[in-house]
Amino acid sequence: xxxxxxxxxxxxxxxxxxxxxxxxxxxxxxxxxxxxxxxxxxxxxxxxxxxxxxxxxxxxxxxxxxxxxxxxxxxxxxxxxxxxxxxxxxxxxxxxxxxxxxxxxxxxxxxxxxxxxxxxxxxxxxxxxxxxxxxxxxxxxxxxxxxxxxxxxxxxxxxxxxxxxxxxxxxxxxxxxxxxxxxxxxxxxxxxxxxxxxxxxxxxxxxxxxxxxxxxxxxxxxxxxxxxxxxxxxxxxxxxxxxxxxxxxxxxxxxxxxxxxxxxxxxxxxxxxxxxxxxxxxxxxxxxxxxxxxxxxxxxxxxxxxxxxxxxxxxxxxxxxxxxxxxxxxxxxxxxxxxxxxxxxxxxxxxxxxxxxxxxxxxxxxxxxxxxxxxxxxxxxxxxxxxxxxxxxxxxxxxxxxxxxxxxxxxxxxxxxxxxxxxxxxxxxxxxxxxxxxxxxxxxxxxxxxxxxxxxxxxxxxxxxxxxxxxxxxxxxxxxxxxxxxxxxxxxxxxxxxxxxxxxxxxxxxxxxxxxx
Numbered sequence: 001x002x003x004x005x006x007x008x009x010x011x012x013x014x015x016x017x018x019x020x021x022x023x024x025x026x027x028x029x030x031x032x033x034x035x036x037x038x039x040x041x042x043x044x045x046x047x048x049x050x051x052x053x054x055x056x057x058x059x060x061x062x063x064x065x066x067x068x069x070x071x072x073x074x075x076x077x078x079x080x081x082x083x084x085x086x087x088x089x090x091x092x093x094x095x096x097x098x099x100x101x102x103x104x105x106x107x108x109x110x111x112x113x114x115x116x117x118x119x120x121x122x123x124x125x126x127x128x129x130x131x132x133x134x135x136x137x138x139x140x141x142x143x144x145x146x147x148x149x150x151x152x153x154x155x156x157x158x159x160x161x162x163x164x165x166x167x168x169x170x171x172x173x174x175x176x177x178x179x180x181x182x183x184x185x186x187x188x189x190x191x192x193x194x195x196x197x198x199x200x201x202x203x204x205x206x207x208x209x210x211x212x213x214x215x216x217x218x219x220x221x222x223x224x225x226x227x228x229x230x231x232x233x234x235x236x237x238x239x240x241x242x243x244x245x246x247x248x249x250x251x252x253x254x255x256x257x258x259x260x261x262x263x264x265x266x267x268x269x270x271x272x273x274x275x276x277x278x279x280x281x282x283x284x285x286x287x288x289x290x291x292x293x294x295x296x297x298x299x300x301x302x303x304x305x306x307x308x309x310x311x312x313x314x315x316x317x318x319x320x321x322x323x324x325x326x327x328x329x330x331x332x333x334x335x336x337x338x339x340x341x342x343x344x345x346x347x348x349x350x351x352x353x354x355x356x357x358x359x360x361x362x363x364x365x366x367x368x369x370x371x372x373x374x375x376x377x378x379x380x381x382x383x384x385x386x387x388x389x390x391x392x393x394x395x396x397x398x399x400x401x402x403x404x405x406x407x408x409x410x411x412x413x414x415x416x417x418x419x420x421x422x423x424x425x426x427x428x429x430x431x432x433x434x435x436x437x438x439x440x441x442x443x444x445x446x447x448x449x450x451x452x453x454x455x456x457x458x459x460x461x462x463x464x465x466x467x468x469x470x471x472x473x474x475x476x477x478x479x480x481x482x483x484x485x486x487x488x489x490x491x492x493x494x495x496x497x498x499x500x501x502x503x504x505x506x507x508x509x510x511x512x513x514x515x516x517x
Contacts, residue, residue: 021455023056031061153193207446295470313343
């Protein structure tokens with residue numbers, strides 16, 4: 001499988017210069033679930049195999065499901081083999097890694113489970129020398145976040161000495177709240193126990209190689225930044241498309257919806273990286289300061305003209321690849337009269353000197369034709385059609401596309417003359433692909449990068465509290481209006497299409513079209 005092969009590649013050249021984390025224990029709440037087996041444990045083994053983890057390192061899986069250490073290791077071994085290509089020459093290192101895994105079953109909504117956890121961690125410190133460093137990972141439903149945080153505080157496991165001799169950190173999966181009020185309440189609970197520098201709100205999109213490369217592309221080259229502004233850019237499109245439907249997540253989606261699931265975190269994070277100013281230094285606080293400035297500059301979406309700035313849709317039943325696919329309302333744990341959006345398109349403006357009047361079109365949906373995430377910068381047309389005397393009636397504007405998944409890279413579309421005796425012009429594409437340029441593909445899950453960063457304490461690729469707050473401040477009024485409107489304004493689309501027809505009309509009213517993905 002493509003994902004397994006990408007994960008199996010060795011780290012890029014220069015990765016060996018990264019600092020090896022100090023000895024630590026990683027505690028995964030919800031370790032019997034899908035995320036640990038598919039992403040977290042394979043990513044940790046990836047780092048172990050690349051010699052990027054300390055020898056004094058261990059993982060403690062926590063959950064209600066009863067496992068012995070041996071049973072948990074066997075389950076994780078199967079996960080590593082399924083989601084990460086493991087060759088016979090890797091078997092010894094895999095066995096050594098699996099011996100670092102432990103499991104503690106219990107009811108983690110109760111205080112006693114944390115007493116047992118503390119005792120086990122102290123025992124593992126004595127046996128393996130993890131130095132008292134703790135990284136707690138909440139791979140659980142969001143409803144459990146406040147419970148875990150409060151018990152970690154009450155048990156003393158969250159304590160971090162002022163002198164910095166050891167650390168205690170917490171990694172929190174999205175969604176961080178479901179609206180502005182709940183996000184602020186959750187943040188108050190978290191910051192009563194952990195300091196902001198101890199909190200790592202993870203968005204795996206930010207760990208993808210091409211997303212990180214945005215900073216290098218913009219600020220490590222002299223030719224792009226001068227025209228990265230309203231004078232040269234007509235508009236920006238950001239698309240995150242998924243082929244799959246609910247895949248058993250209907251209950252979660254009924255509570256979340258597309259905007260909460262994708263746009264509030266992934267898409268707005270990408271927007272902030274495209275629109276941010278250059279930080280003074282390449283350091284976490286400076287970079288996150290500039291991202292937050294973008295969020296503060298986004299113009300509130302006018303609810304009295306909401307249809308001009310937002311479209312929502314929901315997939316119906318239909319056929320794709322000779323397979324009958326159910327409507328969203330027919331998915332398990334979904335209401336037959338649900339008005340939850342599975343597609344959304346938004347238009348936002350960043351009101352500052354660089355981006356005044358440049359629209360950012362954001363689009364995401366389920367049951368679309370392909371799984372693809374892409375940012376496209378649409379430049380303004382050439383101001384004068386020099387070649388109209390040759391029969392050329394129009395010239396396409398230049399486009400820069402940043403491919404985030406599945407084939408990470410970038411492509412630039414520009415115009416060139418077709419060889420021959422006549423002046424005929426055609427767009428051509430110049431491509432950059434990681435595999436072609438560096439001889440290897442980057443890891444496709446991004447959890448490898450983010451887990452390593454959380455262990456070394458680098459928060460640059462993690463979401464800060466003020467960013468979360470500002471994102472909900474922008475989107476909560478829209479979500480509230482949609483909830484009030486119910487069925488009114490909800491459009492429908494068939495599987496395998498690019499969303500409802502209202503989405504096309506939405507952008508075409510501005511004289512533009514959606515980028516073909």
